[in-house]
Amino acid sequence: MAVSRREFIRNGVGAFTIGxxxxxxxxxxxxxxxxxxxxxxxxxxxxxxxxxxxxxPYTDPYYYSRRASIAVPSSDVLQIGSDSNRVALGLxxxxxxxxxxxNQGRLALIQRTGYENSSRSHFTGQDIWGSAxxxxxxxxxxxxxxxxxxxxxxxxxxxxxxxxxxxxxxISANVSVPAILSAASYTYASPNAGTEATLERTFAQRLSSHxxxxxxxxxxxxxxxxxxxxxxxxVALVAAYKPTITYPTTGLGQTLLNVAGAISKGVGTxxxxxxxxxxxxxxxxxxxxxxxxxxxxxxNDAVSVFYADLKAQGLMDSTMLVTxxxxxxxxxxxxxxxxxxxxxxxxxxxxxxxxxxxxxxxxSLNPDPQNPTLENNGGDVRYDTDFRSVYARILDQWLGxxxxxxxxxxxxxxxxxxx
Amino acid sequence: xxxxxxxxxxxxxxxxGFGASxxxxxxxxxxRFEDAVGLLVNFEQVEDDVDANIGTAxxxxxxxxxSFQPNTVINDARQRWLFRMVHSRRPLQEKxxxxxxxxxxxxxxxxxxxxxxxxxxxxxxxKPSEDPVAMEGQVETIRxxxxxxxxxxxxxxxxxxxxxxxxxxxFNTKTKPQENFGRELMExxxxxxxFYTESDVYAAARVFTGWNLSRTxxxxxxxxPSFKFAYNAAQHETAAKTFSFPIYPDGSRTIQSRSADAxxxxxxxxxxAVVTHPETARRLVRRLWNTFxxxxxxxxxxxxxxxTRLYLTNGYNIRGVLDMILRSPEFCDERQHFTxxxxxxxxxxxxxxxxxxxxxxxxxxxxxxxxMGQVLFEPPDVAGWEQGPGWISTGGMLAxxxxxxxxxxxxxxxxxxxxxxxxxxxxxVLSATIDRLSPSPFGNAAYDDLRSYLxxxxxxxxSDAQLKTKVAGLVHLIVxxxxxxxx
Numbered sequence: 001m002a003v004s005r006r007e008f009i010r011n012g013v014g015a016f017t018i019g020x021x022x023x024x025x026x027x028x029x030x031x032x033x034x035x036x037x038x039x040x041x042x043x044x045x046x047x048x049x050x051x052x053x054x055x056x057p058y059t060d061p062y063y064y065s066r067r068a069s070i071a072v073p074s075s076d077v078l079q080i081g082s083d084s085n086r087v088a089l090g091l092x093x094x095x096x097x098x099x100x101x102x103n104q105g106r107l108a109l110i111q112r113t114g115y116e117n118s119s120r121s122h123f124t125g126q127d128i129w130g131s132a133x134x135x136x137x138x139x140x141x142x143x144x145x146x147x148x149x150x151x152x153x154x155x156x157x158x159x160x161x162x163x164x165x166x167x168x169x170x171i172s173a174n175v176s177v178p179a180i181l182s183a184a185s186y187t188y189a190s191p192n193a194g195t196e197a198t199l200e201r202t203f204a205q206r207l208s209s210h211x212x213x214x215x216x217x218x219x220x221x222x223x224x225x226x227x228x229x230x231x232x233x234x235v236a237l238v239a240a241y242k243p244t245i246t247y248p249t250t251g252l253g254q255t256l257l258n259v260a261g262a263i264s265k266g267v268g269t270x271x272x273x274x275x276x277x278x279x280x281x282x283x284x285x286x287x288x289x290x291x292x293x294x295x296x297x298x299x300n301d302a303v304s305v306f307y308a309d310l311k312a313q314g315l316m317d318s319t320m321l322v323t324x325x326x327x328x329x330x331x332x333x334x335x336x337x338x339x340x341x342x343x344x345x346x347x348x349x350x351x352x353x354x355x356x357x358x359x360x361x362x363x364s365l366n367p368d369p370q371n372p373t374l375e376n377n378g379g380d381v382r383y384d385t386d387f388r389s390v391y392a393r394i395l396d397q398w399l400g401x402x403x404x405x406x407x408x409x410x411x412x413x414x415x416x417x418x419x
Numbered sequence: 420x421x422x423x424x425x426x427x428x429x430x431x432x433x434x435x436g437f438g439a440s441x442x443x444x445x446x447x448x449x450x451r452f453e454d455a456v457g458l459l460v461n462f463e464q465v466e467d468d469v470d471a472n473i474g475t476a477x478x479x480x481x482x483x484x485x486s487f488q489p490n491t492v493i494n495d496a497r498q499r500w501l502f503r504m505v506h507s508r509r510p511l512q513e514k515x516x517x518x519x520x521x522x523x524x525x526x527x528x529x530x531x532x533x534x535x536x537x538x539x540x541x542x543x544x545x546k547p548s549e550d551p552v553a554m555e556g557q558v559e560t561i562r563x564x565x566x567x568x569x570x571x572x573x574x575x576x577x578x579x580x581x582x583x584x585x586x587x588x589x590f591n592t593k594t595k596p597q598e599n600f601g602r603e604l605m606e607x608x609x610x611x612x613x614f615y616t617e618s619d620v621y622a623a624a625r626v627f628t629g630w631n632l633s634r635t636x637x638x639x640x641x642x643x644p645s646f647k648f649a650y651n652a653a654q655h656e657t658a659a660k661t662f663s664f665p666i667y668p669d670g671s672r673t674i675q676s677r678s679a680d681a682x683x684x685x686x687x688x689x690x691x692a693v694v695t696h697p698e699t700a701r702r703l704v705r706r707l708w709n710t711f712x713x714x715x716x717x718x719x720x721x722x723x724x725x726x727t728r729l730y731l732t733n734g735y736n737i738r739g740v741l742d743m744i745l746r747s748p749e750f751c752d753e754r755q756h757f758t759x760x761x762x763x764x765x766x767x768x769x770x771x772x773x774x775x776x777x778x779x780x781x782x783x784x785x786x787x788x789x790x791m792g793q794v795l796f797e798p799p800d801v802a803g804w805e806q807g808p809g810w811i812s813t814g815g816m817l818a819x820x821x822x823x824x825x826x827x828x829x830x831x832x833x834x835x836x837x838x839x840x841x842x843x844x845x846x847x848v849l850s851a852t853i854d855r856l857s858p859s860p861f862g863n864a865a866y867d868d869l870r871s872y873l874x875x876x877x878x879x880x881x882s883d884a885q886l887k888t889k890v891a892g893l894v895h896l897i898v899x900x901x902x903x904x905x906x
Contacts (some may be wrong), residue, residue, distance in 0.1 A: 263541075
């Protein structure tokens with residue numbers, strides 16, 4: 001819920017300040033830290049992705065009887081084989097590039113990810129996925145806690161948030177995360193030119209260097225200005241990135257272009273946060289002009305180019321992209337060619353080092369209230385992989401961190417070998 | 420904190436409005452504080468003539484592309500709203516409109532996807548007096564009802580065409596109840612998470628079945644279709660609906676089954692129940708505290724209880740609540756000055772008022788607001804914008820600094836002329852500029868930085884050329900500073 005998140009930030013401002021006040025220039029140590037490092041790109045599907053339209057159990061008769069107005073016809077599904085329960089599955093029609101990656105063994109699909117008593121609220125759900133804490137979600141983010149374990153001084157670009165504000169997952173006690181909506185507009189302007197402009201920049205940074213302990217909110221704002229000034233030059237490098245293939249002009253395409261630029265220019269970013277919004281498909285999601293095919297097209301086209309671009313540069317082996325959403329959606333459709341808030345969803349992981357395949361098992365969509373793969377009287381998909389098990393795998397195997405410490409418990413799941 | 424001579428009225432105008440231009444200071448500064456509050460709160464005493472000034476001399480400009488169409492072109496609607504924030508003589512009306520726009524956060528783009536960009540703009544922003552079929556856009560409805568009864572406002576929003584599209588009420592039918600509006604009514608518009616259950620959401624969806632939207636046209640090529648709320652009795656689910664909280668004053672939790680024809684009353688009963696819920700009162704009063712008094716300091720229980728009681732006993736009337744807050748000792752306490760993070764819209768309107776606007780168009784701000792994180796008519800989701808520290812990010816601060824640069828550059832000549840009387844010494848230019856812009860006080864070290872900036876490129880001569888460069892640079896630094904973020 002937005003108010004409580006705000007509340008959290010308010011109380012956490014004191015903690016931010018300490019990190020922001022630390023010397024934040026890039027040192028040799030920080031540069032060394034970034035060499036040979038891997039990067040994680042988290043792609044958040046905002047609004048609650050209808051996982052049953054992403055990964056489709058196209059031989060389940062209930063899929064067609066219970067969601068007649070929004071089901072993807074079996075003839076349009078991109079078949080990818082069966083899971084360990086021999087349920088035949090296929091990707092959404094528009095995910096042709098992702099199907100190719102799947103066939104190359106570089107796309108993992110983790111079915112029925114979620115948690116007990118799944119929240120149907122967008123905002124509580126975002127907080128739970130962000131904090132990895134269903135009981136007390138008003139805490140630091142799971143990636144923010146990871147950033148806090150990095151040795152100081154931390155590269156000011158160690159994380160790159162491509163939104164206007166910082167998602168809960170990246171809220172950290174000691175590391176300031178820059179919000180870079182677009183590298184091209186992340187610049188410093190001046191009313192004057194030449195040396196006068198340079199002088200203004202120097203003094204703006206000087207002004208922001210004051211972090212008075214008795215005015216923590218001012219210190220917090222100044223810390224952000226200071227961090228902005230410290231990242232300007234490197235972001236300008238990224239803005240100058242010229243890929244050899246053309247990215248889509250969509251929001252996601254242009255954002256992933258920046259991410260690829262940052263990886264290609266070696267600015268040392270370990271965690272990128274990217275969002276594709278519009279998944280709250282209560283209405284008009286299917287059909288020729290439906291919102292869901294458009295979302296899948298935007299996703300497919302942007303990710304395919306991103307993958308090809310980095311692969312051609314030999315950088316995909318050190319890059320992993322992971323997707324999630326705050327919940328899946330109701331099994332049955334509503335009256336508006338859409339569906340309402342549900343429970344478990346599907347996560348994807350792709351990259352040169354990913355072990356592709358189908359993880360977990362699909363739900364049976366039989367409305368029998370006793371059906372153990374559903375909940376809410378057969379209305380919603382029940383989770384079988386705790387989302388924190390996916391986080392644990394990423395933290396342990398990709399970021400080289402200690403998931404037990406960072407997640408406050410042992411969520412490791414041996415069968416989850418996607419990385 | 421001894422600082423600006425007229426700190427009290429400036430505080431009032433930053434909170435109950437969008438800051439003070441030199442003219443505003445002259446006007447309100449003549450009034451006793453309580454009279455200034457009265458004038459702001461009872462704004463009907465002042466004529467609502469702001470739109471007539473758009474495009475006239477002596478005001479901030481708008482950019483006209485062919486023609487100015489704020490009722491049908493969303494960018495022009497944004498320009499009109501910013502213009503109102505800068506120039507309305509009823510600043511509290513605009514402030515409350517912005518407050519409710521965030522509360523009932525509805526985004527233009529979903530509407531435009533469902534209909535057309537012109538119809539979506541009409542649904543958000545049309546003035547009935549300027550629309551061929553007298554459509555009233557959501558923000559105009561809010562503007563009309565913003566300080567009245569909260570119950571009336573919620574009912575208006577439940578029937579508002581933009582809301583019926585935004586939260587899919589138009590599709591809510593008895594065979595397939597739609598949960599979107601019913602959920603957000605309880606989670607975001609009234610009590611908040613923790614005071615309703617999932618089964619309340621399902622019941623609320625059924626309550627609003629048949630609360631649909633009608634679109635009528637006079638011909639196939641009619642470019643001004645009429646969008647109106649329509650209660651569709653045939654689509655209303657008539658069975659009883661039971662909630663986890665009281666619906667009626669006798670404590671009963673069930674809306675009894677009634678005929679489809681009378682079923683509209685279900686929704687009115689539920690709205691009355693949530694509007695009169697004590698947690699709604701507390702949540703609203705907290706939000707108003709954060710907007711008008713402080714995001715940094717907490718209200719006392721005494722204050723919360725008193726204002727909550729007034730809300731609950733005074734017909735859920737918002738004007739009374741605002742009046743009580745603005746006259747409270749808590750509001751006037753100097754410790755509350757500058758304890759709120761400005762929203763990008765507040766930041767922009769205030770900067771334009773304080774720096775000046777000769778030859779400047781609000782259109783510049785419309786585009787720069789994207790990177791500041793606030794696009795009017797386009798909140799990020801139904802919860803509205805993340806406020807307080809949530810506004811602040813590296814990219815967002817660069818955007819504020821860059822807006823300051825654009826504005827200062829455009830005003831370099833008038834600023835230099837204004838500074839001429841202080842030109843004898845850098846110190847007098849500095850103190851006059853700080854007084855004009857009235858940021859939260861600079862500490863000694865920061866003050867010295869600003870002084871050093873003025874003296875950094877050679878001897879102070881006070882020449883016209885030097886003033887033109889340095890005053891613009893100084894205004895850029897101050898408006899782009901952390902201190903200026905706070906209002």
